[in-house]
Amino acid sequence: MPKVIMPDEYSFCFGVERALEIAKKYIEKGEYFDTLGEIIHNPHVVADLEKKGIHVVNNPEESKKDKILIRSHGVAPEVVEKIKNLGKEIIDATCPFVKHAHDSARKLVDEGYCLLIVGKKHHPEVIGIQGYARGKGHVVLKEEEVDNINLKGKKVGIVSQTTMLLANVQTVINAVLKQNPKEVRYINTRCSTTExxxxxxxxxxxxxDVMVIVGGRHSSNTNRLYEISKEYCKRAYLVESYRELRPEWFKHAKVVGVTGGASTPPEDVLKVKETIEKFNTRR
Amino acid sequence: MPKVIMPDEYSFCFGVERALEIAKKYIEKGEYFDTLGEIIHNPHVVADLEKKGIHVVNNPEESKKDKILIRSHGVAPEVVEKIKNLGKEIIDATCPFVKHAHDSARKLVDEGYCLLIVGKKHHPEVIGIQGYARGKGHVVLKEEEVDNINLKGKKVGIVSQTTMLLANVQTVINAVLKQNPKEVRYINTRCSTTExxxxxxxxxxxxxDVMVIVGGRHSSNTNRLYEISKEYCKRAYLVESYRELRPEWFKHAKVVGVTGGASTPPEDVLKVKETIEKFNTRR
Known part of the structure; x- marks a missing residue:
């Protein structure tokens, strides 16, 4: 029976856990709401909420409830206004790290900085940050994208999508410096959980000896954990549930590593751990 | 006879030229002074001023004149006070780019940033900047030096010695980012003439075909120009004066490049150009 080792963070990130806690409290009080977008990218969690009468809407107008939950990703201020104008109450589960990115982006724009947002265009979190930047942020990720903006002699402000890696921020700042700007002011809005x-x-x-990643096959952060694992461990597997585990994967394995993505419920990871621990690996 | 090509900037940098102009105006008015340190690192220019009665002092007390010239490198505010307390008049020839570094360093320290000065310890310009930073700046150049300062969660302010290269600033900023600071605010105080x-x-x-660098053998920026030239041109020479030129260096040469360092007088470079143009290179 192999020994299973797990890192400190193997499940929901702080912001996701907090959003789920907020949702739970309202449900316990018997107050119902819809969520604007999926509360997390995990089909089981979303289905579970559906059963309790909490639906996913893509637009505030779609909702028939009088309360709308804003998920951890946050939204642009225009969306907040829209919900208020519909006479609905807002349950704000925006991650505090995302809120810090909103506030920092607005502050830099208001102080006259030309703002760059290090992140993925069209990502809901980035769209929210852009909204708080009064629509003035340039979303960049690659060196070439920075090269295409004229920053020479300008005061350049920089924030990032919270899940960006150090390397992403470094790439952008190095490219900005090449243009000889007047000033570069980077407010660190990274939440280092991903890294x-x-x-x-x-x-x-x-x-x-064997590495197992637990999480949705469509979750980008889960897949990245799997790729990294494959690089450093010959036997690495990605599973959505303990049911997919095969005893032959663990043949002669003495130590097994298990972890999960930021949208993987803790019970899913723990169930995988327990299942592996019961396999007879001597055969 | 070879054709000689020269870049736009082949002689004194802006700050040095300005300091010499200021000195010249005082001499023309018959007002004499001493300079605190050599006005530029060029023995001919310094000797020429000596002949006119302008001496180099290493300390304001050494001077017997009632006026002291502060050269383009600038000095710390304590030195300015010292000169004033001696009842002497200050002729301030501090380079405006250096002044910008002084002001930026002080502003960042006063706004609560932990200040890094990208530069060479003990360089007169850096000592001046440190003075304006109320003695609070950490002078850094290499990654390891930044690693030795705890910047995690801090607001980090950065300025540089004016002659630093982009690569120096990038190295320091990348090292700072690794520590996950709260904010990084870099005010660009580089004067790009060196680069x-x-x-x-x-x-x-x-x-x-041949490259000739004109300037003092002890001038660091002149030597760097020579090293770069050697890397890209098989025949590269460093001369302090046109008298050192040898016709055999230019054998069969059709095009010759000539340039000088930031402390090389223009006439020295032009004299080299004219001498080369008169060589018969067909022999």
Whole structure:
């Protein structure tokens, strides 16, 4: 029976956990609402809420309830206005780290900085940050994208999508510096959970015989953990549930590493751990 | 007879030229002074001023004149006070780009930033900047030096010695970002003349048959131009004066590149150009 090791962070990130807690409290009080977009990218969690009468709407007008929950990703201020104008109450579950990105983006724009947002265009969190930047932020990720904006002699302000890696921010800042700007002011809006998880998965993968990542196949952060694991451990697997585990994967394995993505419920990861621990790996 | 090509900037930088102009105006008015340190690192220019009765002092107390000239490098505010307390008049020839570094360093310290000064410890310009930073700046150049300062969660302010290269600033900022600071605010105090000269020397060296750098053998920026030239042109020479030129260096040469350092007088460079143009290179 192999020993299973897990990192400190193997499940929901702070913002997701907080949003689910907020939702739970309202449900317990018997107050119902809809969520603007999926509360997290996990089909089981969303289905579970559906059963309790909490639906996903893509637009505030679609909702028939008098309360709308804003998920951890946050939204642009125009969306907040829209919900208020419809006479609905807002349950604000925006992640405090995302809120910090909103406030920082607005502050930099209001102080006259030309704003760059390091992030993925069209990502809901980035659209929210752009809204708080009064629509004035340039969304960039690659060096070439920065090269295409004229920053010479300008005061350049920089924030990032909370899940960006250090390397993304470094790439953008180095490209900005090349243009000889007047000033570069970077407010750190990264939430380092993504990076800590990746570093932890890398270190774990180096030490163990088999590595198992638990999470949705469509979750980008889960897939990245799987790719990193494959790089450092010959036997690495991605599963959505403990039911997919095969005893032969663990043949002769003494130590197994297990972790999950930011939208993986803790019980899913723990169930995987327990299942592996019961396999007879001597055969 | 070879054709000689020169870049736009081949002699005194803006700050040095301005300091010499200021000195000249006082001399023309018959008002004499001493300079605190050599006005530029060029023995001919310093000797020429000596002949006119303008001496170099290393300390304001040493001077017997009632006026002291502060050279383009600038000084710390304590030195300004000291001169004033001695009842002497200040002729301020501090380069405006250096002044900008002084003001930016003080502003960042006063706004509560932990200040890094990208530069060389013990360089007179850096000592001046540190003075304006109320003695609170950490002077750094290498990644390891930044790693030794705890910046995690802090607001980090950054300025540089005016002659630093883009790569120096990038190295420091990347190292700062690694520590996950709260904010990084870089005020660009680089004067790009050093980098423009180096880039121009590199491009010139690629195109010409022979490259000649004019300037003091002890001038660090002149030597760097020579090193870059050697890298890109098989025949590269460093001369302090046209008298050192040898016709055999230019054998069969059709095009010759000539440039000088930031403390090389223009007439020295032009004399080299004219001498080369008169060589018979067909022999």
């Amino acid at each position: 800590r998880r990746q570093n932890a998965a890398r270190e774990l993968a180096k030490m163990v | 423009r000269r180096q880039n121009a020397a590199r491009e010139l060296a690629k195109m010409v």
